[in-house]
Amino acid sequence: MKLQRKSGMRALTVGAVAITGALVLTACGSDNNDSSDKTSSSPSGSASTSSNASSISCAKGQILSSGSTAQQNAIEAWVKNYQQACSGATINYKPSSSGQGIIDFNQGTDAFAGSDSPLAPDETASSKKVCSGGEGISIPMVGGPIAIGYNLPGVSNLVLDAKTLAKIFNSKITTWNDPAIKALNPGVNLPSTKIQSFHRQDDSGTTDNLTKYLGGADKADWPYPHAKAWAGKGGQAVAQSSGVASQVKQTEGAIGYFELSYATADQIPTVKINTGASAPVEASSANASQGIAQAKIVGTGSDLALDLSAAYTTKADNAYPIVLVTYEIACDKGNKSDTLPLTKSFLNYIASTDGQGQLASSGYAPLPDAIATKVRSTISALS
């Protein structure tokens, strides 16, 4: 009798564990489905494929690629469209990190790599081993604005400039009603809330690009060299852009930086930048393209590395200054013959008006025409 009751109890608890386990597993399962939905074909995409087909000249085969997580969403959307239009083509982009992408490329694993920054001289040198007769070149492909998000109830139209941003992120300005901020926002009732600034805890290309802007636009207030690791004083560190966005969302008085898509997704208001243009510039795809249009191509030969310093200090109307450009890395000559057709065809598609036109919807910025033209002719010359 006693024995029976015990085993009944045990069966019950085993059942409970099984049910809980099943719940946990289904939770994981639905997660997986979710993410695979994003990458795999969805029926709604097929309608757009037919219109895209014109810009895609299909090639067959399979290529590996890896690198920057910043361009992950863009590449995934492009891969989806390309593979829907072209049967027999498989493009595998592994979002690891820019550094890992370049390492993979220089080991000959990748047909092309994604990177937040152009190849450094020593990286170009070691790329000559995998590009027989040529070298690795940086092709700008995915641009985007870095949005400055804030959380200030009652204030919906905040304007800042490079100087105040540098001082805020360096803890020189600590309250929202600081005279410097007031001067940029006449007529706005700014609270005396303390500023809670958030930055990335992990090393990141976003930090690198923001600090390039801060140092490039206002060297006096941002004396640190640009780096992937945060150098400013004070503030709080959060892992990943999503983490910064969620902290800004939930903390009153917060300010932080992330890609525009996070601001859109979480409905976080973004700062307009007073660049000296006729009106403060909002963080948007179109304005970022205008900003990138100020950049100069500094790469030599077929390399198209950009110098964005002119963008940081631009006073052109509707040119958003805090921009980043990510690159695709490929060999100018000496690409492997079995992957070259597909690499070229895919890069041609993503650089086309059609491919670039899809960027704005996910918070990226299409390349300005002048640069895009050069990018297309460079890709056509890949061999």
Add this chain to the structure above:
Amino acid sequence: MTTTAPPPTAPPPHKAKTVTRPGDRIFSGLSRGSGIFVLVIMGAIALFLTIRAVSAISKDHANFFTTFEWNAALTPPQFGIAVLAYGTIVSAVIAMAIAVPIAVGIALFITHYAPRRLGDVIAYVIDLLAAVPSIIYGLWGALFLVPHLQGLNLWLNHYLGWTVIFHKSDPNSTPRSLFTVGILLAIMILPIITNVSREVIRQVPKMHEEAALALGATRWEVIRMSVLPFARSGIISASMLGLGRALGETMAVATVLSADSTLSAHLLDPGGGTFSQNIVAKFGEATNFGRDALIASGLVLFVITLLVNGAARLIIARRKEYSGANA
């Protein structure tokens, strides 16, 4: 019932000399192989860490042990582990200070106080707690625990601020501090300490307890005089298992802590860092050299863990007379 019949499988006395069959040889070979395998793996890990670490540390342009910042990407590279070692140890100590008393309490409740059914239920719930992945703890910590700890932080600052360690420099800052990390780690290591302690406490011979009861001891005195001394070495082992997890915990710390390169005695202030948090934060964008530098910090964590385990072994060895094996 069955004790009256002699066990039929018992070997007759004249067959007592050792006979080795193939099965014996295979099994002893397998188990010896497993033992050696563990040693080889440990040796390989240590060798790998040492080689990569030495090459990185030799290029470090700052003192590896006293430097606060971790800037392996600079030219020349400058990085050090002072903040990381401090943060790792402090957060683990906070976790242990909170978790060990609670865990032992739960274990005693399950074994000595709770009705059997309730005890079983609690034991299963604790087991489930161990099955939650650390990133879930991290998300829970960042999204729930951190906002809800602000009140406790302010209270501590108000009444215990004079102790320096509970001083909060900026009352408005969100409590993404080593203190919060310690609380989160305490919850994470609670199941392992509880479960092992419970098993150890169950091993206490009933005779000891009954003897104490017969001498007129109350329940608390039984626990204090016969259960705890007997179980102490086991509880220490359990705590060391928990400490190992606390020292190495990665995702939960990286999600909750606002890491920077400050070393502060104010536990409630955001800042600091731990070894594994630093590795996960820097690894993604690190160059090959940066990874070697991170491996060097991993080696230090490895050594700290070895020292802690060694210390625990010493304590247990000193208290051998109480251990279950000699009972």
